[in-house]
Amino acid sequence: MDQLVVLQEIYESFSKGGDGLQKISSKAIEGSCPELTAKLLESAKNGEIDEDICRQLSGCLEDIYEIKRLGDICRSTGLYSLAISAYNRALSLCSDPVLRPVLQNNLGQAYARQGDLARAAFYYKKSACCFEKSEDLLGLAHVLGNLGSAYRQNRDWDRAIEYCYRSLKTFEEQGDDLGIAQMTGSLGRIYADMGERDLATRYFEKSLEDFQRLGDKKSAAWIMDRMGRIASDRYDWDSAKSYFSQSLDLFEEYGQTQSKGIVLSNMGRMQLEKGDASSARESLEKAIHLISRNAQPGYQNALSSLAAAYSTLAKGSLEEAEDNEDLGLGSGRLQRQEASKNFGRASDRFLELASSLPKMQADIKTKSEIAKCRSYLARISGYTSDQEAVEIAQKALSSLDMAAENAAETKKAGIRGLAKAVSGMREARSIGLLGDEPWRLAKAVSSSIEHLLAGARECNATIVDTSFVSALENLKASMTAERKTEDPIAKLHAAAGDLRHSGKHLSSLEKDPKERDARRLIEAAAILEGQMVGDDTASEEGPRRNELGFGPEKDALLLIAGAMANSLLELIDDTREVLTWDESLNLISSEKRIQPDIIDGMDELIESDLEEDFDGLPDLEISEDGARARNMILTDGTVEPSELYVSEIMHPEDSWLVPVMASTPCKKENPIGFNSWRQAQFYGAKGFDHLEKPEDDIEKIEGVIDTGLIEELNRHDLGGMQGGEWPERGLEDSGPDFREAVPEFKESTSSYGSGLFSQEKAVMLIKAMSVLVIILLAVEAVLYLI
Numbered sequence: 152m153d154q155l156v157v158l159q160e161i162y163e164s165f166s167k168g169g170d171g172l173q174k175i176s177s178k179a180i181e182g183s184c185p186e187l188t189a190k191l192l193e194s195a196k197n198g199e200i201d202e203d204i205c206r207q208l209s210g211c212l213e214d215i216y217e218i219k220r221l222g223d224i225c226r227s228t229g230l231y232s233l234a235i236s237a238y239n240r241a242l243s244l245c246s247d248p249v250l251r252p253v254l255q256n257n258l259g260q261a262y263a264r265q266g267d268l269a270r271a272a273f274y275y276k277k278s279a280c281c282f283e284k285s286e287d288l289l290g291l292a293h294v295l296g297n298l299g300s301a302y303r304q305n306r307d308w309d310r311a312i313e314y315c316y317r318s319l320k321t322f323e324e325q326g327d328d329l330g331i332a333q334m335t336g337s338l339g340r341i342y343a344d345m346g347e348r349d350l351a352t353r354y355f356e357k358s359l360e361d362f363q364r365l366g367d368k369k370s371a372a373w374i375m376d377r378m379g380r381i382a383s384d385r386y387d388w389d390s391a392k393s394y395f396s397q398s399l400d401l402f403e404e405y406g407q408t409q410s411k412g413i414v415l416s417n418m419g420r421m422q423l424e425k426g427d428a429s430s431a432r433e434s435l436e437k438a439i440h441l442i443s444r445n446a447q448p449g450y451q452n453a454l455s456s457l458a459a460a461y462s463t464l465a466k467g468s469l470e471e472a473e474d475n476e477d478l479g480l481g482s483g484r485l486q487r488q489e490a491s492k493n494f495g496r497a498s499d500r501f502l503e504l505a506s507s508l509p510k511m512q513a514d515i516k517t518k519s520e521i522a523k524c525r526s527y528l529a530r531i532s533g534y535t536s537d538q539e540a541v542e543i544a545q546k547a548l549s550s551l552d553m554a555a556e557n558a559a560e561t562k563k564a565g566i567r568g569l570a571k572a573v574s575g576m577r578e579a580r581s582i583g584l585l586g587d588e589p590w591r592l593a594k595a596v597s598s599s600i601e602h603l604l605a606g607a608r609e610c611n612a613t614i615v616d617t618s619f620v621s622a623l624e625n626l627k628a629s630m631t632a633e634r635k636t637e638d639p640i641a642k643l644h645a646a647a648g649d650l651r652h653s654g655k656h657l658s659s660l661e662k663d664p665k666e667r668d669a670r671r672l673i674e675a676a677a678i679l680e681g682q683m684v685g686d687d688t689a690s691e692e693g694p695r696r697n698e699l700g701f702g703p704e705k706d707a708l709l710l711i712a713g714a715m716a717n718s719l720l721e722l723i724d725d726t727r728e729v730l731t732w733d734e735s736l737n738l739i740s741s742e743k744r745i746q747p748d749i750i751d752g753m754d755e756l757i758e759s760d761l762e763e764d765f766d767g768l769p770d771l772e773i774s775e776d777g778a779r780a781r782n783m784i785l786t787d788g789t790v791e792p793s794e795l796y797v798s799e800i801m802h803p804e805d806s807w808l809v810p811v812m813a814s815t816p817c818k819k820e821n822p823i824g825f826n827s828w829r830q831a832q833f834y835g836a837k838g839f840d841h842l843e844k845p846e847d848d849i850e851k852i853e854g855v856i857d858t859g860l861i862e863e864l865n866r867h868d869l870g871g872m873q874g875g876e877w878p879e880r881g882l883e884d885s886g887p888d889f890r891e892a893v894p895e896f897k898e899s900t901s902s903y904g905s906g907l908f909s910q911e912k913a914v915m916l917i918k919a920m921s922v923l924v925i926i927l928l929a930v931e932a933v934l935y936l937i
Contacts, residue, residue, distance in 0.1 A: 154182030228445035252281035266735035332361035372401035412441025416453035458500035465493035494526035520554035537583035544577035571606025622649035650676035
């Protein structure tokens with residue numbers, strides 16, 4: 152089997168799913184690099200793409216189509232730098248005016264997924280200029296959609312809508328129903344990202360209707376997934392579940408396992424927001440096994456949601472255990488064990504997530520260590536032995552040290568405060584291990600109080616008011632008085648009063664009363680008040696404590712430490728927060744969600760907006776209509792790369808690849824011709840038709856990058872474009888084709904130049920100078936002859 156066919160199958164397996172790779176024998180591969188291609192095939196069969204093999208293949212492959220397909224594989228699996236290198240190499244070998252804009256568009260996509268939106272826009276505009284010059288308006292329409300996608304990622308909504316709308320108008324004028332459906336969905340996505348949920352829903356509904364009419368069930372499934380997300384944002388759980396279920400059924404029907412995993416992930420996030428953490432866990436665990444680790448941000452978003460689900464379940468089990476213990480209904484041991492396991496699972500998921508997100512690695516590692524700390528603390532209760540509790544507390548402190556090391560400055564104080572609270576808990580527990588030596592017992596009590604007091608002074612938690620700090624100070628003073636054989640009762644009385652006052656403060660909070668912590672503080676106060684009973688057998692040395700074993704102090708300190716730790720955990724524990732990333736792995740900020748009743752009054756405005764035309768787009772690769780160039784431009788839209796649908800979208804009657812691969816292996820001597828198949832893959836079976844421009848004419852693509860994106864280049868030491876040219880500075884690391892691309896860019900935009908140094912004027916100036924030189928030479932010749 153030719154290695155291009157193998158590369159195509161590998162690409163298909165990662166973009167569409169399926170297990171077709173298992174039928175290919177690595178020993179039957181023919182081509183320039185059969186051994187490396189076989190190694191790549193074997194790694195792909197295991198669901199992964201070996202980066203080192205791709206790097207070697209990129210320099211070994213000689214056929215331009217094979218190099219391009221390798222770039223597509225790298226791009227679909229998240230190896231964007233390698234994809235850029237492959238596309239640049241293909242461009243350096245390519246003189247075909249049809250294939251060049253395809254590769255330029257692919258470069259734009261790779262840069263966009265890498266987050267370099269300025270370079271993405273640069274290559275998209277080069278590609279668009281070529282398509283416009285050759286009058287391939289369908290190819291132009293898809294690149295315009297890509298430009299809209301770049302501006303959407305840059306949150307430049309006006310330009311995003313403008314380019315997508317221009318793409319839509321082109322599809323409409325060319326009568327391309329599939330393109331219209333795709334662009335309608337793209338506009339829906341832009342409006343969804345803007346928070347215009349009602350308007351987005353209308354566009355998605357129109358797109359869904361068109362896809363269903365065209366029989367494109369896979370694209371319809373993605374639209375349903377999007378509509379499920381919008382319904383979830385509105386807290387319309389029934390509608391969300393219905394959309395997600397329909398989407399899952401369609402992907403199941405077509406064997407789209409990875410796509411099914413993405414929808415399950417979105418459903419799990421919806422169930423988590425609904426408060427059904429158990430169902431969310433079930434959906435997300437299935438999703439993790441279906442989504443490839445190379446699929447970003449799908450895999451990262453699923454991991455984040457699963458970690459949050461585990462943490463939510465753990466907190467619920469822990470609260471159930473504490474309720475049972477407070478009411479005397481049992482030890483809560485089983486619930487605590489379950490809580491500890493789920494906190495541990497959350498920690499593991501965060502650690503895995505951190506490895507795939509270099510930009511946020513420190514912050515996510517902090518989450519992992521906090522979840523691990525909670526896993527340890529969940530095991531400590533009144534039924535845990537002192538020896539075991541001391542050991543567990545020490546492990547929790549080690550996790551908090553790691554968390555503080557990675558944490559942002561804003562969170563460090565809370566983590567250090569929690570570490571002090573856990574240290575106070577550990578010291579209090581050690582009292583039971585010290586026997587009956589009064590000085591050692593007193594030292595452990597004092598040490599516990601010191602830790603708690605240091606933590607209270609350092610952090611700013613709900614529980615740490617002036618009364619709480621004063622209670623610890625008075626408790627410390629009572630121990631000092633006892634060591635000096637003075638009367639500690641006055642200080643104990645003051646400490647008890649402060650604890651009661653702090654407990655009342657917690658129970659009276661308007662937004663979130665801390666009833667359990669308030670009860671703990673009041674119970675600690677009652678224990679201290681029990682220590683104020685006088686001893687009739689006291690000698691002239693002064694009043695004695697009611698008990699010599701420091702048991703009451705230990706119990707009171709454990710209650711205080713528990714309340715303080717709970718308060719601080721609520722301050723620093725954000726492990727139940729669901730983080731999401733966009734296709735460039737930029738964190739999407741969690742904006743305040745709009746309640747349904749707030750947007751009910753927008754219907755009239757939306758109706759007027761919807762009188763205009765719709766527009767949408769998915770992942771394609773240049774098209775048909777005389778060229779099939781559309782089947783090779785992977786554009787973003789309703790069927791988006793971030794959700795693993797990066798396959799070439801074909802009309803139902805198109806089958807340029809299936810018959811060849813379903814029958815005999817493609818050999819160069821086949822009648823239909825291996826080269827014929829190769830040509831059809833990139834150009835289509837027909838020639839490149841020249842299409843008439845629409846009557847109202849599409850505005851020509853600008854020769855420079857728009858202001859919002861050019862600033863990105865300035866930040867990366869690439870400067871700006873001046874007069875349509877890139878400066879020499881900073882281009883060394885841009886890949887082999889970046890410098891080579893400049894002359895062609897100027898050629899394709901020659902008609903757009905304006906100003907003193909436009910290319911048109913430069914050409915005229917050169918001609919004038921040439922004439923002048925000729926005249927001068929003629930004059931010199933005449934003078935010589937004279």
